[in-house]
Amino acid sequence: MAKLQQLDRNSVVPLHYQIQQRLLALIQAGEFEAGQPLPPIQEIAARLSVSHMTARQAIKALCDLGVIYSKQGVGTFISGIKLEKNFRQVLSFSEEMESRGSRPSSRVLSFKVRRPTASVIETLRLQPNEEVVELKRVRSANSLPMGIECSTIPLRLCPDLPTTFDPRGSLYRELADHYGMNMAVADEIVEIGLAGSKEAGLLKISKGSPVFLFTRTSYIQNGQPVEFVRATYRGDKYKIVSRLTRIDRSLLTLTANRQ
Amino acid sequence: MAKLQQLDRNSVVPLHYQIQQRLLALIQAGEFEAGQPLPPIQEIAARLSVSHMTARQAIKALCDLGVIYSKQGVGTFISGIKLEKNFRQVLSFSEEMESRGSRPSSRVLSFKVRRPTASVIETLRLQPNEEVVELKRVRSANSLPMGIECSTIPLRLCPDLPTTFDPRGSLYRELADHYGMNMAVADEIVEIGLAGSKEAGLLKISKGSPVFLFTRTSYIQNGQPVEFVRATYRGDKYKIVSRLTRIDRSLLTLTANRQ
DNA sequence: AAGTGGTCTAGACCACTCG
């Protein structure tokens, strides 16, 4: 039934990934209706002249994404859950605003090398006497001030940042492009606070207005903490949109059951 | 080097999953230090007398969890990122409080079958004239009121709920045990609001205090929305702790690039 | 019994990194 394009066997892109893309494109184009079964794995494999395992690898990945789900002995079905790209991930302010269709901008409050506070030393796992780069900015979306961010990064990891980076640009992009550091995971705490007079002035809200207080630590793949952020966002204009998924509890309880 | 236990080949538990568990247990027990390489896949496969593919399947799963990471041509390494179980997932209030070590309790404000509002009809994809079960509760942790939750569920999906469910217990547990519905995904919006006099009284805070406003829709695996929740949590006692991960952008931009 | 997804194998080959 479906128009599954043939694969490019000379491409550097792995076959299983090509299949994944082809299927996802068909699903998003509405070729399959929600709740309807996909063609059986065997059929997909035969049609594309790949092995069962390769086809299954693609199916597995799409299951992990949540766009389809498999029932053993029955089939594979389209999930009604849409794959949204607007959910919270490890995103810089710039990326987040761009993905929401807003134009991000920044006003730099300060950009300097300094000695870290004790709590920063601990979260960023710094050596004694190590210095950090600190960047304070007011972030705006479509020229409307949304929040104040203060990022702290170990100088050791990006020694040229203070001289080569234009602090009005995207910090994440700079860290990725010049230092090969891509954020993989971020731990985040969100609390409610009240704007002080200084913050209120910067955000153009009245003193005492409720605000979101973010505390975030970002890590690259090897677990090295790279960035510590304290941020304040307007309570009246900012909201958090996220998608939560359920992960396999059995692995998490391993530690508890061991002893 | 490592003490990899032999596998149980008669178990119903798949070999790749057994390997995954064994490795995770060793990692969490501190047998490997952060940054150190795991034994090569070939060696793991040989030691456990499984094929390369099977061993790799286990490695892949652990990479997805973020506890290890692979560098092609180099090896597989322990990530310094800990696998925490306290992060936000699709959790009921009961589960969330239990995972934080607090004792959850509930005071039922109302529990009834009613006609849904227009916005609920849309989010829960209800038929015209379909009824819903509505449960309003004050949720407490260690007897301290933390929030007010109002859950709405299609009556069609749980026709016996009004007569068989004790509304002081865990709604998620009831839905899972009696109706086989396990929440797979939840979409959530968090905003800041101010407590009205009624809410303030229930939460024992002063009127006008800032509060978290949650709007959440939970889905089971096939994409069917099962629960719509509006909740208000105290801004002074509640905080959101979450872990964000970065997902493959190339798949998300598929739609944008198409046409 | 037939059809489905899930697991596993034994081996081949490739791409990458490092000394």
Next chain:
DNA sequence: GAGTGGTCTAGACCACTTG
């Protein structure tokens, strides 16, 4: 060149669901 992870195959077998 040696060692590593990543891909892929062809086929076997199992577990599960449905008619």
